[in-house]
Amino acid sequence: SENRIEGENIVLVGMPGSGKTTIGKLAAKALGYDFCDMDDLIEEISGQTIPELFAVGEPLFRQWETEACRKLAKFTHTVIAGGGGVVLRAENVALLRQAGRVLFLNRPIESIAADIDTTTRPLLAQGVQRLYVLKREREALYRAAGDEILNDTTPEETVRRICATLNK
Numbered sequence: 001s002e003n004r005i006e007g008e009n010i011v012l013v014g015m016p017g018s019g020k021t022t023i024g025k026l027a028a029k030a031l032g033y034d035f036c037d038m039d040d041l042i043e044e045i046s047g048q049t050i051p052e053l054f055a056v057g058e059p060l061f062r063q064w065e066t067e068a069c070r071k072l073a074k075f076t077h078t079v080i081a082g083g084g085g086v087v088l089r090a091e092n093v094a095l096l097r098q099a100g101r102v103l104f105l106n107r108p109i110e111s112i113a114a115d116i117d118t119t120t121r122p123l124l125a126q127g128v129q130r131l132y133v134l135k136r137e138r139e140a141l142y143r144a145a146g147d148e149i150l151n152d153t154t155p156e157e158t159v160r161r162i163c164a165t166l167n168k
């Protein structure tokens with residue numbers, strides 16, 4: 001534990017529906033950390049909902065997403081659930097790596113497709129098949145952004161592995 005970085009955040013990245021919010025809340029509880037959902041932070045600082053931002057256009061949403069990353073870089077003791085597309089900009093990834101340890105939640109796309117709620121996600125408005133396109137576009141970016149890849153297992157085991165990364 002001598003390598004532990006006091007106050008370091010945990011940042012979860014991965015596809016929409018990979019469990020960033022669910023796992024992030026559990027991990028925050030286990031660590032005694034705060035929890036921050038990036039999408040909520042974007043809504044807070046922009047004063048608009050995610051669907052409202054996307055209605056204007058994805059570029060506007062991406063601008064606010066980068067703004068949120070700048071804020072997150074100053075957080076401490078927080079588990080952050082990143083937005084699914086946050087890895088698309090190198091600038092965002094640099095800011096998140098400044099914020100803390102970036103972990104890629106690698107959940108099989110078939111599992112995601114089977115239970116994701118597409119109605120609340122503007123990018124999936126045209127249907128679940130879009131997920132496969134997003135995965136192809138992003139897989140390498142998630143892998144490159146992450147300090148570690150957390151392969152699919154039980155939520156309890158994933159939380160245990162997240163806690164363990166703070167002592168490495």
Ligand code: S3P
Pocket residue numbers: 014015016017020039050082083084085086121122123
């Ligand atoms: C997005 C994922 C969403 C949200 C926005 C864009 C994406 O977050 O940030 O709709 O580009 O994959 P979740 O991964 O929490 O669904």
